Amino acid sequence: MKIDMSLKKKIVLLGATVFVGLSLIIISSVISSTKLTNLFQDKELTLNIKAEMLQLRKSEKDFMMRNDTKYAEEFKTHIDILDENLDQLVIHYPENKALSGIIDNLKEYETQFISLVELKKQIGLNEKEGYYGNLRQKVHEVEDFSNKLGLTAVTRDMLMLRRHEKDFMLRRNMKYKDSFEQDFNKLISSVKSNVADKATADQMIGLSNEYRNNFLKLVEKEKEFGLQSTDGEQGKMRSAAHNLEQNVNTAIDHFSEEITAKEKINRILNTTIISIVVVILTVIILALLKNIIELINRLAATTKDLLQFGNLESSETAEQKCEISTISILLERFKQKVYNTMTVVKSSSHSVASGSTQLSAATEELSSTFTSQSEQMTASAGAMEEMTASSKLVIDNIEQSATMNIRTLTSTETGRKKLDTLLMNINNIEQDTKKLSATIRELSGSSEEIGNILVVINDIADQTNLLALNAAIEAARAGEAGRGFAVVADEVRKLAEKTQQAIKNISDIINTLVKDTRYASEDMERAAHTVTQVFTAANEAGRSFNEITDTIHELNRTNNNIEVAVKEQVEAIQNINDSFQVLVSGIEESNAAVIEIGHTVNDLQKQSEDLNSLIKEFNI
Known part of the structure; x- marks a missing residue:
């Protein structure tokens, strides 16, 4: 296409x-x-x-x-x-x-x-709210009134009602409600038969009826709520949840x-x-690339003819709208211009070859003269360089000595600063040691106070133990009714004994702590005395460091005077040596310039020969 x-x-x-x-x-x-x-x-x-x-x-x-x-x-x-x-x-x-x-x-x-x-x-979220709260309030009123009466039969029937109430609350079974109703009637009968005062009996019966009514209301609400997970409102909610x-x-x-x-x-x-989309893009891109490659191949063929120098005569090329076709036409015109230029270059290269041969002979003679003069000046300059080297060796030794002095001085200054820091730290340690000693003494006093407090607590534990024994004796006298109180009294006695044992252990620990604290206080006082001795010795070392520093400063001043004198001598020798170097450099530069001219002439002659060889490759 x-x-x-x-x-x-x-x-x-x-x-x-x-x-x-x-x-x-x-x-x-x-x-x-x-x-x-x-x-x-x-x-x-x-x-x-x-x-x-x-x-x-x-x-x-x-x-x-x-x-x-x-x-x-x-x-x-x-x-x-x-x-x-x-x-x-x-x-x-x-x-x-x-x-x-x-x-x-x-x-x-x-x-x-x-x-x-x-x-x-x-119903009641806790024991103080709703129907459950009302029930508890009423049952407490009935129990309090029953306890005032002091009748064993009434109290026994009341406890049975409470048992049925608790069974219903725990097991949520209606049979306990029926049991409650049966035992309630027994309670009423027991009140009527055992309470002689009619007003008191009526009051007890009234409170009991209120208790019963509140219990029945609670049962009805619990039934409405759902005694089991599948009953009542609870069952409806579970069914809705499962459907959801x-x-x-x-x-x-x-x-x-x-x-x-x-x-x-x-x-x-x-x-x-x-x-x-990728397939369509590929087809369009390949078509455009194929057309461009054809034009590039045509341009490559024209360029190949030009590079091989075989045919510099132009040929006709059909004009197209593409820029690559235009480049092919311009290359054909360039071939013609190259042909004309090469004809002129061929005649000029012969003239350049003959002139370069004569110039090469003259430069060789001039280079020989400059080489002889350069050798003489180099010998004189060598003697001056040996004198300069000897002087520099002396300066180097002096500088090394100065460097060592400076290092010694720096090390001394560093040692003195570290000694100052040591003195400061020792002083801080001395102050901290004194403070720690005072703190330990205070700790010893506090430990003794704790021991006094433990004595008081031990006395309280003894009294508690005696009270527990008395309570156990009284509970034993009370018989079956005091059995629960006897268990509590026994637990209180055991707790008192454990308290006494713990107080004894703590007292032993406190005594050991007081003893160790006294030893620590004595050790801290001895340490404070030792720190004071170290501080005095460090001060004497600091004065020795200051004397060493002054001596090193004096040695540095002497080295500096010697170095100045030797440097003045080296500078005079260096001026003379520089003058010789300028002369030698001038001669060497002239010799190098002559040699460079000779090389240039040789290169020119070689290039002329290469140019003639190249021109022969063209068909001119």
Whole structure:
């Protein structure tokens, strides 16, 4: 396929084709990436819904186990997050009816849980609230009144009622409510038969009826709440929760499969579009490159003829719009100009060859004369350099001595500074030692005070032990009624004995601590005395360092005077030597210039010969 246009237009066309192709690929990739991002976000939403569902059930279980309203608030927070995530999925998948069902299940679950929480609040979240709180208040009133009466039969029947009450609260079985009713009638009969005063009996019966009524109200509320996990409001909530979990898991699995399928289709579609664009770009680029290569081959053939010097005569080339064709035409014209130039160069090279031969002979004679003069001046300069070397050796020795003195002085100064630092540290150690000694003495006094306090605590423990023994004796006298108090008294006695043993151990430790503290105080005083002696010796060493420093300074001044005198002598010799060097340098430069001229003439002669050889290669 022949494309008749300029190279610039071909390159523009090539660039435009590549730009359009890359743009299509980028647009396709961006669209694909956007879709994949949305799918990943949807997948993340489904995972968040699952996680929030688990958190929701966790908050529900926590509330049911701990009766704390903060878990109900956490439940509400997770409900709001679930609503938000489900709303986003509804926006992305409005046609999905399963989402609407999940939202309805979630609302039902929330309603049942809120109802259960309110019912739990009515029953009582703890022993002081709701029906449970009222029940405890009434039962305490009945027990207090019963204790005042001091009737064993009434107290026994009252304890049976409390037992049935506790059994119902723990086992949540209605049979304990029936047992309560039966034993309640026994309590009423016992009050009527054992309490002689009618007013007192009526008051006891009234309090007992209030207790019974509160218990029955609590039973009814517990029944409404659900005695088992599948009964009452609790069963309704569990059923709503199970329906919600089942629907959420089913919908999430469906969404996961749908998202995975969409991801696969999107990747296949993007790969197909990119492949088609690449094929089209490849065909267009190959066509343009083929046309450009044909023109370059034609230009290479023309250049080859020019480089081989075989044929410098121009040939006709058809003109085209392409720049490479234009370059071929210009090369043909260049061949003609080269032919004309080479003809002139050939005649000039013969004249240059004859002149260079005569100039080469003259430069050889002049170079011999300069070499002789240079040898004489070099011998004189050598003697002056030996004198200069001897003087420099003396200066080097003096400088080495000065350097050693400076190093010695530096080391001395460093030693003196370190000694000053040592003195300061020793002084600080002396002060710290004195402070530590005082602290140890204070610690010894505090330990003795602690020992006094332990004596007081030991006396208290003795008294406690005696009181525990007395209490045990009194409990034994009380018989069966005092058995529990006897156990408590025995535990108090054991605790007192353990306290006495602990006080003895602590006292031993304190005595050992006081003894060790006294030894430490004596050691610190001896250490303070030793530090003072070291401080005095260090001061004497500092004065010795100062005397050494003054001596080194005096030695440096003497070396400096000697060095100045020798340097003046070296400078005079160096001036004489420099004059010789200038003369020798001038002669050597002249000799080098003559030699360089000779080399230039030889090069010129050789170049003339090479030029003649080159001209012979052309067909002129």
